[in-house]
Amino acid sequence: MSNSDAFISIRNVQKFFGTFRAIESVSMDIGQGEFFSLLGASGCGKTTLLRMLAGFEDTSAGEIYIDGQPMSDVPPHQRPVNMVFQSYAIFPHLNVRDNIAYGLRKRKLTRAQRYELVDEMLDLIKLPGYGTRKANELSGGQRQRIALARALILRPKVLLLDEPLGALDKQLREQMQLELRALQRKVGITFVFVTHDQEEALTLSDRIAVMAGGKVLQVDTPQGLYEAPVSRTVASFIGNMNFFEGRVRRNGAATGAVEAEGLGTIPIPVDRLTRPDGAPVQVALRPEKFALTATRPDGDVPAVPARLNTAAYLGERSHYYVAIDGRTAPVAVSSPNVSRVNGPAQAGSDLWLSWSPDAVVILDPD
């Protein structure tokens, strides 16, 4: 598939370091103006992929197109992309203004024009008046913003960010996340953002590519990844998930169901069942899709008896582990503390566990 409105198009790209395959045939498209994240555990190849976009690593196979142009023969200094490095790479021998103006040399501007542009950027990153500061007189958050301004002043078509918030403390990190998102909306530049923090990826991104072991497992919106993960790895990487061994049950062509350990038979629309009758599947349900009640809920909501093992009060919500018949592992349940009375919190009490059938995710067994 070659998507016509794709701005960055990565086609069957592979990367070998010696005999080690760091990237295994990745293909994906990133749209104009998108906030796109690469999410994955340490060592899965996020930085390698980003460096191939910037031109610091050659692709061993495949091709990267940016704005329709193949990039393999374009050196880093001629690519329409700019990068914010994980270490920020602020030039220590230059002051803030000269750092930000570094890439403007070829624009043939007068000194006054250059300074005006720099001052605009300093306003944008909320550091007005910092132009003459030395690079070593800056805090981590300020460095990060200078690195951002230094790249943005060139109006690149794509900004690449390699865990730019990794070195910041939690509070500053959350503040910078908001600012980064607002900034991206304002300048309208495509951001490719690397992170190993799933919460950060969910907060910031239009779309996320989940990576593991050099492969892209799924590319989707935050909601898509959370509600409809395509594999057990993706499902357990983003948020928490309960997995139940199950089997497909088809009653002819009309209705379908899955039979899950401990939960009984759950009706599922046939179009969501890709596998034949009797095929083994994983039935996945997130903790917050369950409800715990003292009595059996009314109506035809599916429910099974459960016994409370442990309960943890976390302020806005509580986490529970309950045991159900037909399954050895406990089921994790998370529910908001709506009323002041914290639900049925006594360990050992007998409760009812219910769930909404349309939140059930059916995955292939692995």
Next chain:
Amino acid sequence: MSDRGTYIERPNRPLQVYAAIFLIVLYVPILFIPLFSFNDSIYVSFPLTGFTTKWYSELWSREPLWNALWNSVKVGAVVSVICTILGVIAARAITRYRMPGKSALVTFLMMPLVIPGIIFGVALLVLLSRAGVPLSLYTVGLGHLIVCLPFAVATLLPRFEGFDPSMEEASADLGENGWFTFWRVTFPMVFPGVVASLLLTFTISFDEFIMAFFLTGTDPTLPMYIWGQLRFPQQFPSVLAMSSLILFASFVLVFIAQWIGRMGLEKK
């Protein structure tokens, strides 16, 4: 128990005594040179007979001495510039490129530090005379290059090792090609090392004797000239005066080189 500072920084009496003895043994003989250069006698012996600066003023009228000094400055300047350029290239290659046999290469670069100068001197002399190259200041310079290059590399290598390769990548990313990246980022960042290397290699070339002994043609360098003067006792005091001046200049240069070379390094 009283606070004696941290384990590492605790005062250590024997070590202090050792350091003091070390410095005395090292520098007292050298101090005799300036001492006798102000002595009003052509014989270098105690007791001192009186204070004079005439040996210094006599230096002014010695044409060959000034020629020799100028020769040494020329050789030193050229050698230090070439060594430093080669040193920058070598240090950059060693720290930036993945290559097989890198540590062997570094060892070979540093080898002249431990190979006796006399061996290099003889080897070069044999080679040059076989090739029919006449001895001159150029051949001295060639010998000095070999002697000085390891010092240049050793001074520059830590500067290159100490800086983040992503600085150069950032420059390329911001649109500068290799050449401008070198001028705008790499060079300014290693600049203190470059100055230190220039000063150090100049000093070494300026003082060098063994290579010069084998490779000098008709134009002597300053150490060669001094060596030649030692045969004439009446010249000796002015040689002492000259040596004192060189000693002083060398101290200043090496001190500046050390100081500049360390600039910025300890901050990290």
